[in-house]
Amino acid sequence: MKCFLISGVITFLLAAMPSGHSAESRRGDIQILISPSEIHQGDAVFVKVICSHPLKSIQGRFKGKDLIFFRGKGGLPFFSLLGVDLDQPPGKEELCLHITGEGGEVIERRFAFAVIKRDFPVQRLTLPPEMVTLSAENLSRVRKERTVVQTLFASITKRRQWERGFVMPVDGAVLSPFGVRRILNGEPRSPHTGVDLKAEMGTPVHATSSGTVALVGDHFFAGKSVYIDHGMGIVSMYFHLSSVLVKEGERVHMGQVIGLVGQSGRATGPHLHWGIRIQGSRVDPLTLVRLFPR
Ligand SMILES: [Zn+2]
Structure with missing residues (x-):
């Protein structure tokens, strides 16, 4: 397989990269870029594969899971998103890609990178014993x-449903960051797998991207909650709502109001708990939003 990188094309493709910071591997005619350039525990990661001639398909694997690729504009670059779970041990990791050309020839490419330890803060909370x-x-x-x-x-779907990246669901400051190691009434508990955003009771909550409402719940911990399937194994979740304005199975678009901020479930005051999973990996939602600067 031969292809030649034309500088104009590359400049355009790099401009389309979601973040200005990326790591790259170029061998022969195939270039792999990942963003951010330094990957920490709990990060959402964007993968881009560029070749100057058309490719048929790309299959990828990371941590025993399939990476789902989709074609960018013009059919030349391929993109994928992966998640590094907050509890994934730091150290060397590798993406393995099988790239199939138009003629059916398959090339294997590996992309090695390090997962860097993230120092998650510790938060002590006092709640009623019950x-x-x-x-x-x-x-x-x-x-x-x-x-x-x-x-x-x-059961999160593989076909991409999200478009134009991901946005914040409310405009509030972070009350409790992602990954906080929680100590409740003196006892260590499971880490905080989302981010708590400051918002008044009744503030509209917006869908982070387009997708399908997969679940509307009223759960003990999460309270009134909405789960949106964005495809490619990505799900977003919104907890402690005072009311839910969408139904299961409903298609939603980026920015659509899906509910109102509340303090249902186990919450000490009104706020939005917002979580993201990428193929089961618990990632910091803010790292996903940062991949698509506006
Ligand atoms: Zn929370």
């Missing part, structure tokens, strides 16, 4: 709700 130590009834409810959500995560 909210921390669950009754048998509540424990049973939480287990059932967890099963519903795990089933949902396993």
Whole structure:
């Protein structure tokens, strides 16, 4: 397979990269770019493959999971998104790509990078004991709700539904960052897998990108909640709402109001808990938004 990189084409393609900071690997006629250039635990990562002649398809693997690629404008660059889970140990990682040319020839490319340790802060919270130590009834409810959500995560669609990147659902400051190691009433608990955004009761909550409402819940911890399937294994979730304005199965577009901020479920005050999973990996939603600067 031969192809020649024309500087004008490359300049244009680089301009289309979601972030100005990226790492790159170029061998022969194929160029792989990943963004951000330094990858930390809990990061969303954008992968771009460029070749100056048409490719048929790309299959990728990362941490035993399939990477889903889609074609960019003009059919030349291919893109994918992957998530580095917040608990993924730091160290060397590798993407493995099988790139199929128009003639059916397959080239294997590997892209090595390091996952850097992120220092997650520690937060100590004091809550009423009945909210921390669950009754048998509540424990049973939480287990059932967890099963519903795990089933949902396993059924997120592959076909891309998101368009034009991802935006903030509300315009509020971060009250509690992603990945915080929580200590409730003196006992260590599971880490914070989303970001808490400051917002008044009743503030409209916007869909981060287009997709399909996969689940509307009213759960013990999350309260009134909405889960949106964006395709490519990406799901966004919005917790503690005071009201939900969409229905399961409904198509939503980026920026559409899907509910109102509240403090339903286990919340100490009105705010929006916003979470993102990419193929099951728990990532910091802010790192996903940063990949698509506006
Ligand atoms: Zn939260």
